[in-house]
Amino acid sequence: MNTVQTQSNNLTLSKLIELFEIDNHEYVLPEASRMASLQFLAAGAFPTTRVEKWKHTSLKPLVENQYSLPTNLSKNYSDIKSVDFGTGLVHKLVFINGIYQKQLSNIVIGEQLIVDELSAKSAPQNWENQSTSDSVFIHLNIAFANDGIYVEAPANAALKYPVYIIQMIDNEELNPVIHLRNKIVAKKGSSIKIIHQVHSTGNMPALCNIYTEISTEPNAHLEYNVVQFDLQNVSLVSNLNLQQSRDSKLETNTISLSGKLIRNEVVANLNQANAEVQLRGIYMPRNNEHTDNTLQIKHNAPNCQSNQLYKGIIDNVASSTFLGQIYVDREGQKTNAYQSNKNILLTDTCRSYSKPQLEIYADDVKCTHGSTSGQMDKDMLFYLQTRGIGFENARRLMLIAFLSDILQAITIEPLAQWVVNEIHNRLDS
Amino acid sequence: MLTIKNLKASVEGKEILKGINLEIKPGEIHAIMGPNGSGKSTLASVLAGRDTYEVTEGEVEFMGKNLLDMEPEIRSREGLFLAFQYPIEIPGVSMTNFIKAAYTEHRKHKGLPQLSPAEFLKLMKEKKELVEIKAEWSGRSVNEGFSGGEKKKNEIFQMAMLDPALAILDETDSGLDIDALKVVANGVNKLRTANNAFLVITHYQRLLDYIIPDVVHVLYNGRIVLSGTKDLALELEEKGYDWIKKENVH
Numbered sequence: 001m002n003t004v005q006t007q008s009n010n011l012t013l014s015k016l017i018e019l020f021e022i023d024n025h026e027y028v029l030p031e032a033s034r035m036a037s038l039q040f041l042a043a044g045a046f047p048t049t050r051v052e053k054w055k056h057t058s059l060k061p062l063v064e065n066q067y068s069l070p071t072n073l074s075k076n077y078s079d080i081k082s083v084d085f086g087t088g089l090v091h092k093l094v095f096i097n098g099i100y101q102k103q104l105s106n107i108v109i110g111e112q113l114i115v116d117e118l119s120a121k122s123a124p125q126n127w128e129n130q131s132t133s134d135s136v137f138i139h140l141n142i143a144f145a146n147d148g149i150y151v152e153a154p155a156n157a158a159l160k161y162p163v164y165i166i167q168m169i170d171n172e173e174l175n176p177v178i179h180l181r182n183k184i185v186a187k188k189g190s191s192i193k194i195i196h197q198v199h200s201t202g203n204m205p206a207l208c209n210i211y212t213e214i215s216t217e218p219n220a221h222l223e224y225n226v227v228q229f230d231l232q233n234v235s236l237v238s239n240l241n242l243q244q245s246r247d248s249k250l251e252t253n254t255i256s257l258s259g260k261l262i263r264n265e266v267v268a269n270l271n272q273a274n275a276e277v278q279l280r281g282i283y284m285p286r287n288n289e290h291t292d293n294t295l296q297i298k299h300n301a302p303n304c305q306s307n308q309l310y311k312g313i314i315d316n317v318a319s320s321t322f323l324g325q326i327y328v329d330r331e332g333q334k335t336n337a338y339q340s341n342k343n344i345l346l347t348d349t350c351r352s353y354s355k356p357q358l359e360i361y362a363d364d365v366k367c368t369h370g371s372t373s374g375q376m377d378k379d380m381l382f383y384l385q386t387r388g389i390g391f392e393n394a395r396r397l398m399l400i401a402f403l404s405d406i407l408q409a410i411t412i413e414p415l416a417q418w419v420v421n422e423i424h425n426r427l428d429s
Numbered sequence: 430m431l432t433i434k435n436l437k438a439s440v441e442g443k444e445i446l447k448g449i450n451l452e453i454k455p456g457e458i459h460a461i462m463g464p465n466g467s468g469k470s471t472l473a474s475v476l477a478g479r480d481t482y483e484v485t486e487g488e489v490e491f492m493g494k495n496l497l498d499m500e501p502e503i504r505s506r507e508g509l510f511l512a513f514q515y516p517i518e519i520p521g522v523s524m525t526n527f528i529k530a531a532y533t534e535h536r537k538h539k540g541l542p543q544l545s546p547a548e549f550l551k552l553m554k555e556k557k558e559l560v561e562i563k564a565e566w567s568g569r570s571v572n573e574g575f576s577g578g579e580k581k582k583n584e585i586f587q588m589a590m591l592d593p594a595l596a597i598l599d600e601t602d603s604g605l606d607i608d609a610l611k612v613v614a615n616g617v618n619k620l621r622t623a624n625n626a627f628l629v630i631t632h633y634q635r636l637l638d639y640i641i642p643d644v645v646h647v648l649y650n651g652r653i654v655l656s657g658t659k660d661l662a663l664e665l666e667e668k669g670y671d672w673i674k675k676e677n678v679h
Binding site: 261379380382383384385386387388389390391393394397398401402403404405 | 477479480486500502503504505506510511513516517519520521526527528530531534535538570587591
């Protein structure tokens with residue numbers, strides 16, 4: 001009845017798919033996978049808040065806008081906002097509106113690193129289809145991803161320089177819809193550090209749908225840092241799929257500084273014994289922004305360890321969601337699984353939802369979870385003030401202190417410094 | 430230095446301070462004693478600027494200025510220091526960053542040039558020695574995991590760094606063993622000059638064996654009911670607070 005009419009201006013899944021009918025891009029995934037996903041999408045719709053996994057994250061900011069296919073802009077993009085490495089070396093891989101920019105990218109010579117632009121021709125056999133997924137966004141990505149990067153640390157390579165993936169959204173004059181796919185592999189005994197940056201330069205609406213798969217082979221060590229910022233009018237949906245072999249260690253630090261709608265969904269699979277995953281995140285939504293971190297940790301093998309540590313500072317009328325599921329399979333004996341989510345609410349009008357979920361089928365496991373949401377500690381503020389530290393300065397000191405254990409986990413020094421500076425700037429504004 | 434006139438303060442509508450009058454001059458040490466719940470800590474909190482207490486009447490002049498008009502940080506920079514009865518733990522803020530932030534603000538307020546990192550470290554080392562603080566404290570978070578004695582020593586260290594005109598010690602002796610008590614008292618005595626003053630709030634006479642007061646006041650039911658010399662403290666120790674209570678029945 002009336003509701004049908006009011007919804008008619010909203011973006012529907014079928015309208016979004018129609019856009020791609022006139023597209024002549026080459027897609028990354030094999031045709032068979034794409035067709036299966038298109039079939040799923042034909043019968044699907046964007047999830048509403050009636051769907052359990054989306055209960056506290058409304059897609060309203062996403063569907064109340066229209067998008068168009070990105071066109072290649074002939075602009076000079078030499079001055080892209082990014083972490084300053086000074087004289088330090090870094091492998092830089094730049095994407096603008098989902099398309100790899102070779103002339104802006106740079107691979108340090110002499111490092112044992114394999115980097116390949118993705119296309120239907122290059123190594124499609126490396127791709128997991130995820131065709132069993134029930135996620136509209138994963139299927140959209142399978143169907144329409146037309147670029148991405150493959151990064152591999154070869155066996156026993158200890159990479160000296162970080163890999164810096166910059167994914168810039170130019171929404172100054174157009175409202176792009178972007179699908180990007182990345183795959184990162186740490187082969188046996190290798191170690192590698194990654195930075196994945198997503199930011200936008202304009203104020204037009206944009207929709208960005210990223211799928212990243214990371215696998216660590218036995219004894220590999222991988223650090224994956226995500227920084228999301230300046231996304232004031234962007235709906236960003238990011239799906240991260242982790243696959244870990246025995247004795248491997250994977251650490252993720254997800255820093256969401258600002259975004260109209262950010263959904264970071266992580267599925268971590270601990271597939272073999274003694275694998276360890278550390279998942280950390282900072283989110284700081286303000287104004288009417290919303291940040292969502294939805295995690296599922298699957299302990300599929302014995303003696304694995306997982307640790308989730310997420311902290312949020314919520315301002316104005318912004319909101320956040322944290323859903324953390326720990327699943328321990330019957331095989332997952334001697335599991336150690338921890339989860340902690342802490343939120344500081346700066347105003348009376350902001351909101352934060354936090355929900356732990358444990359599903360345990362093994363009998364010899366250690367699982368703990370904790371969640372707190374509250375205001376800044378008035379006693380601490382007063383103590384600092386009585387020492388002559390002004391209110392604003394005291395507040396900043398305390399908020400940085402609140403985030404300090406996560407900030408200290410970022411081992412790429414220029415990145416850590418950059419994040420601290422960005423947070424300082426944010427708290428000053 | 431400090432003149433309190435008819436100070437009344439309440440919390441959630443309940444009057445705690447019912448008209449305090451007190452004058453402290455440079456070079457003096459005043460002690461405030463009194464039974465539990467008499468308003469001793471409230472007085473300390475109100476002077477430091479805690480906003481949970483509402484000042485309903487009275488005036489406080491500090492170094493010629495209206496203290497009650499100032500934010501807590503301004504009171505500090507103007508030379509008022511409160512050593513907390515229960516120092517607050519601040520995880521994630523290192524002792525060095527904390528004291529540096531405070532010291533920097535104080536210098537700025539006084540229009541003094543900032544110290545070089547080397548000069549600052551030297552000053553910190555000197556003041557730490559005063560209260561026998563171990564070197565490894567600097568890297569630790571403020572008061573986090575400190576023992577009761579370490580927390581109180583840390584308060585005196587901060588006092589030494591900020592060099593206040595008036596220091597209020599709120600039950601600094603509570604929870605201290607005799608050795609720590611001596612260290613703390615010794616620190617205070619070394620910091621004493623003809624130009625600064627101390628207001629020592631305590632429940633027991635014990636601390637006053639080491640920090641000798643010029644004036645002792647007895648606070649009861651929100652008012653100073655008796656003032657005298659250090660002998661008054663001894664008398665209280667001997668007779669307890671009951672006779673004060675009996676004489677001040679309303």
